[in-house]
Amino acid sequence: MEILGVDLTLPLTLLAGFLLFVYIYGKWRFRLMKNAGIPGPEPDIYIGDLRRSIRDGFDLENKLGNQYGDVFGLWLGGLPMVNVLDPDILKEVLIKDFKTFSSRLTFELDDYPLSTNLFNAHGEAWRRLRNIISPTFSGVKLRRMCAGLNKCAGKLTDNFAAAAESGETVQVKTYFGAFSMDSIASTAFGIDTQSQNQLESSFITATKKVFENNIFENPMLFIALIFPSLQPLIAKLGFSSIPRASKKFFENTAKDMIKQRRSEPEEDQRHRGDFLQLILNAENDVTENGNNEQSHKKMSTDEMIGQAFVFFLAGYETTASTLQYVSYILATHPDVQQKLSEEIDSVLGGKEPDYDSIHNLVYMDQVVTETLRLYPVIADLQRYVSETTTIKGWTFPKGVYINVPVVQIQRNPDIYPEPLKFKPERWEKKSEMNPMYYLPFGQGPRQCVGMRLALVEVKIALARLLQRLQFVRLDDTPDILTEFKVLDVFAPKKPIELKVKFR
Numbered sequence: 139m140e141i142l143g144v145d146l147t148l149p150l151t152l153l154a155g156f157l158l159f160v161y162i163y164g165k166w167r168f169r170l171m172k173n174a175g176i177p178g179p180e181p182d183i184y185i186g187d188l189r190r191s192i193r194d195g196f197d198l199e200n201k202l203g204n205q206y207g208d209v210f211g212l213w214l215g216g217l218p219m220v221n222v223l224d225p226d227i228l229k230e231v232l233i234k235d236f237k238t239f240s241s242r243l244t245f246e247l248d249d250y251p252l253s254t255n256l257f258n259a260h261g262e263a264w265r266r267l268r269n270i271i272s273p274t275f276s277g278v279k280l281r282r283m284c285a286g287l288n289k290c291a292g293k294l295t296d297n298f299a300a301a302a303e304s305g306e307t308v309q310v311k312t313y314f315g316a317f318s319m320d321s322i323a324s325t326a327f328g329i330d331t332q333s334q335n336q337l338e339s340s341f342i343t344a345t346k347k348v349f350e351n352n353i354f355e356n357p358m359l360f361i362a363l364i365f366p367s368l369q370p371l372i373a374k375l376g377f378s379s380i381p382r383a384s385k386k387f388f389e390n391t392a393k394d395m396i397k398q399r400r401s402e403p404e405e406d407q408r409h410r411g412d413f414l415q416l417i418l419n420a421e422n423d424v425t426e427n428g429n430n431e432q433s434h435k436k437m438s439t440d441e442m443i444g445q446a447f448v449f450f451l452a453g454y455e456t457t458a459s460t461l462q463y464v465s466y467i468l469a470t471h472p473d474v475q476q477k478l479s480e481e482i483d484s485v486l487g488g489k490e491p492d493y494d495s496i497h498n499l500v501y502m503d504q505v506v507t508e509t510l511r512l513y514p515v516i517a518d519l520q521r522y523v524s525e526t527t528t529i530k531g532w533t534f535p536k537g538v539y540i541n542v543p544v545v546q547i548q549r550n551p552d553i554y555p556e557p558l559k560f561k562p563e564r565w566e567k568k569s570e571m572n573p574m575y576y577l578p579f580g581q582g583p584r585q586c587v588g589m590r591l592a593l594v595e596v597k598i599a600l601a602r603l604l605q606r607l608q609f610v611r612l613d614d615t616p617d618i619l620t621e622f623k624v625l626d627v628f629a630p631k632k633p634i635e636l637k638v639k640f641r
């Protein structure tokens with residue numbers, strides 16, 4: 139074929155061949171779930187179901203659940219995700235057959251040493267790290283942390299009180315974020331990040347950048363999602379899933395904290411029962427004993443850096459978002475706010491909350507539980523299928539991920555009648571609820587390791603705030619939040635703004 143005297147036969151043949159290759163490859167690579175008999179929409183041969191996920195956000199799982207039932211497949215770019223709503227299958231995946239489903243979805247890019255963190259870890263490394271870290275959140279340790287948390291909550295209350303005095307409107311997440319950062323830094327590492335004094339501290343800036351770095355901002359992450367098998371190459375080329383400045387900040391901060399603590403007299407270190415000391419002791423256990431049998435307790439310096447990173451990240455975003463949602467609920471449900479304030483007055487009698495007294499705040503527990511039902515901060519849990527496994531007649535092939543759509547489960551009208559209504563009284567008989575229907579902290583051996591700290595922190599903050607203040611909605615505050623970010627934590631598209639008044 140000739141156009142303007144140029145023979146295009148060869149280029150056109152090559153182009154047609156290339157398009158045919160892309161088509162066949164696209165069909166071939168998306169065959170996994172179909173071959174296993176898992177129903178779901180037909181994926182786009184280039185980007186799977188990514189377009190649908192971006193367009194419909196959290197409604198997509200609902201739509202597909204209605205169409206296909208309790209098990210359906212969805213391609214998140216090149217990643218095969220089997221969505222599961224059935225509680226019996228979930229119990230098997232999250233708890234009973236942990237051996238097969240022990241890892242979660244992670245991007246394997248050039249993130250070392252931050253990538254050594256517990257959230258990302260797999261197999262034996264995960265088990266060892268989890269064994270070392272879990273004791274940080276024992277009852278005895280949490281009891282000791284309450285003094286520090288009260289100090290941070292006092293500052294939080296002062297910040298909100300200043301806004302009440304000036305009458306200004308507040309983006310509540312800013313204050314709660316600073317509080318969460320100060321709380322995790324002081325309780326876990328014994329340092330003061332000054333976040334509540336300068337609301338955009340270097341810690342907050344570095345953390346926010348990590349959360350803002352997504353496939354819309356970073357083309358390498360987009361490619362890594364569409365072609366997961368290219369991740370080792372992308373890593374070799376030096377691309378990280380964490381922005382360079384944040385990576386450097388957390389590495390340097392963790393190194394400084396470790397160096398500073400190691401330089402303290404041993405006697406002083408012995409009195410510190412925080413997370414940093416615990417992981418430093420884990421290192422000492424091995425070097426002091428020179429005993430390989432202790433290796434199950436060992437943590438390298440690089441791993442310490444990884445754990446510090448995940449504590450800052452997890453400690454900041456999740457707790458701040460939860461408090462943001464509770465304050466929004468209180469502002470839009472004055473009857474709930476009134477009842478909660480009365481309970482706080484009657485149980486605490488004007489005193490600071492502590493580890494024992496917060497356990498007597500029964501209504502507070504129901505309010506927080508119901509908030510996390512309606513607005514779970516982490517909207518999906520994932521587990522990697524390491525061996526082809528059949529459960530309840532469904533075959534989950536090796537290499538797919540099980541996706542647990544937490545928002546969809548927690549808003550299912552068959553489980554929670556009138557699911558969009560905020561009803562703390564649902565939780566009067568909490569122990570009777572099937573644990574597979576309430577998953578804001580996940581479930582099983584990989585459940586959130588910081589859950590108990592997070593709940594103590596949230597409750598102390600709320601008690602201190604409501605002893606003096608109340609949250610008030612603005613004229614344009616919606617009755618229910620409907621617009622959320624996509625492919626992110628479960629966060630409102632528009633930051634929540636409220637006013638605060640003295641009681």
Ligand code: HEM
Nearest residue numbers: 257452453456457460516578579580581584585586588592
């Ligand atoms: C309200 C606050 C919080 C919420 C809603 C939350 C939620 C979650 C969820 C859903 C998971 C995944 C669980 C699973 O896959 O089954 C998780 C894991 C994790 N969370 Fe939290 N979290 C919160 C606070 C915290 C805090 C304060 C810390 C740190 C001190 C923390 C550290 C972690 C870590 C390290 C993991 C990984 C655990 C593992 O894989 O073994 N979280 N969290």
